[in-house]
Amino acid sequence: MSGSLSVDIASRSYFNKGRILSSIGTLRKRSSGKVMAVVLVLILSVLSIEAASAGGSCTPPHRFPNPVLLNALKRGVNLPDWDHSDRSQRPGAMALKALRAQGLTHIRLLLNNNRLSDASSSVYLNEIYDELISLIGMGYVVSLDLHADDAVSKKFAEGYETGFLYLQGIWKKVASMAQVLDPEKVALELLNEPNIGQEDWMRAADGLIDTIRQIAPQHTIIVGPSGPQRHETLSGMQPFEDPNIVYAIHYYDPFLFTHQGATWGRETDPLRVMRGLPFPASLRDARIVKILADLDTKEQFEAATAIRNSLDRDWNEDTLREAFDIMAGWAKTYSRPVIINEFGVLDFVVDRQSRLNWLATVNRLARKRCLGWTHWDFQQGFGLIDRKTRLPDAGIMRALRDAD
Numbered sequence: 001m002s003g004s005l006s007v008d009i010a011s012r013s014y015f016n017k018g019r020i021l022s023s024i025g026t027l028r029k030r031s032s033g034k035v036m037a038v039v040l041v042l043i044l045s046v047l048s049i050e051a052a053s054a055g056g057s058c059t060p061p062h063r064f065p066n067p068v069l070l071n072a073l074k075r076g077v078n079l080p081d082w083d084h085s086d087r088s089q090r091p092g093a094m095a096l097k098a099l100r101a102q103g104l105t106h107i108r109l110l111l112n113n114n115r116l117s118d119a120s121s122s123v124y125l126n127e128i129y130d131e132l133i134s135l136i137g138m139g140y141v142v143s144l145d146l147h148a149d150d151a152v153s154k155k156f157a158e159g160y161e162t163g164f165l166y167l168q169g170i171w172k173k174v175a176s177m178a179q180v181l182d183p184e185k186v187a188l189e190l191l192n193e194p195n196i197g198q199e200d201w202m203r204a205a206d207g208l209i210d211t212i213r214q215i216a217p218q219h220t221i222i223v224g225p226s227g228p229q230r231h232e233t234l235s236g237m238q239p240f241e242d243p244n245i246v247y248a249i250h251y252y253d254p255f256l257f258t259h260q261g262a263t264w265g266r267e268t269d270p271l272r273v274m275r276g277l278p279f280p281a282s283l284r285d286a287r288i289v290k291i292l293a294d295l296d297t298k299e300q301f302e303a304a305t306a307i308r309n310s311l312d313r314d315w316n317e318d319t320l321r322e323a324f325d326i327m328a329g330w331a332k333t334y335s336r337p338v339i340i341n342e343f344g345v346l347d348f349v350v351d352r353q354s355r356l357n358w359l360a361t362v363n364r365l366a367r368k369r370c371l372g373w374t375h376w377d378f379q380q381g382f383g384l385i386d387r388k389t390r391l392p393d394a395g396i397m398r399a400l401r402d403a404d
Helices: 013-018 022-029 033-044 047-052 065-071 092-099 113-117 121-137 151-158 161-179 198-213 231-235 287-296 301-310 317-334 352-370 396-399
Strands: 075-079 108-109 142-146 186-189 221-224 245-251 339-341 372-375
Touching: 033 221, 075 339, 108 121, 108 372, 113 121, 113 151, 113 161, 121 161, 142 161, 151 161, 161 186, 161 198, 198 221, 198 287, 231 245, 245 317, 287 301, 317 339, 317 352, 339 352, 352 372, 352 396
Parallel strands: 075 108, 075 372, 108 142, 142 186, 186 221, 221 245, 245 339, 339 372
Antiparallel strands: none
C-alpha cells in the first residue's frame, strides 16, 4: 500500500453511490459496445477457470516461461520495514520462518527509491542482496517491489523523460544486483501504485522492461496498472509483448470496511470516525443501523453518507465476486498471469470476526480463480503477526488457508 495513498472520500471515485465501475450495469451505461463485449468475454471466461480450479488444476498460462516462480507467488506477504533504521522494528526471523512453515512461499520486499537514487545507493544494494539471500535461504521466492514515495510523480510532473530516466536509473542498479540470482527465486516489480497517468505509465513500463531485459533477460517482471492498481483499469489494458510478465492488482473493497479507523488522511477524514463496520453487512443489519444512528447523532454526516452510499449494494461474497471475475477473465482472455499482491484489513477498530470473514472470502475467491495473493502487511496495522507473541496470528492463518 502506498504511503502517500489518500483516503479522502471525495477523491475516491469508487465511493460514489458505493459502486465500483466493475458493476456490469455501470459498465453497460458507460462503455462502448466494443468495450462492453470485451468485459462480457472476461466475465464469461471465468466459468472455465472455476471449473479447472475446482479440480485442483491451476496451470500456468501458455508460453509463460517461469512456472516455478509463478507457483510460489500463490501465497505470500508484504515485508515493509525490513530496512527500518531501528533494527528492533524489523520483521523477526522466527516469525518469517513460522510463516514459511505454514505454507507461505512469497515475500514482497519493499524497496526505498530515495536510498536507491542517492550517492550511497551501493550500501543499500548490499543490504537488499543480504536480505534476499536470507529470505531465499528460508525457502521463499522474493519479489523486489519499488515502493516509491511521491518523488516519482514529481519527476514525471517535470516531464516524461525526467520521470522515466529517474526510474530507469534505479532499475539499472537493481537489475544488475539481482541478475546473478536464480530467476526462479527473484522477481522484479517495476513500481508500486504508479501515481502517473495510465498512458504514460504503460509507455514507461514498456521502456523499463526493455532496460531490464538487457541486464536480466530471464527474470520475471511484475507490473500493475497506474494509480491504486485497480481491477477496472486492468480490464482495459493490453498485455505487454514480453511473455515473462506477471500483472499485479491491489484489492481493498469495500474500502470503508478495510480502512475504517485510518488515521493518516486529513483531520476531517470520515474514515477516522468509522468503527465496528461488519463484514458481511447490509443497510438492514442491526449493527449498521446503530452505527449510522450514532454518526447522525454526533453530526458526522459525511461518514454516515459514505456508509449509506457504499452499502447501496450489500457487502458480501457475491458483491466481491465481480472484481475477481474481471481479474480472472482478463488472465484467461490474454493468457497472462494475474496476482493480487496487496489485500488486507486495518485492525485498529474493526471487529475481529469480520476481519477474518473478509480475509477468508478474498482467499476463497482468489483460489477458485487461480489468482495468487500477497497479504498486506506483515506486522503493522494490517499485519498478520500477533503483537503479543510476535508469531503468526492463528485466526488469520486459518482464514488464509485453502478452503471451499
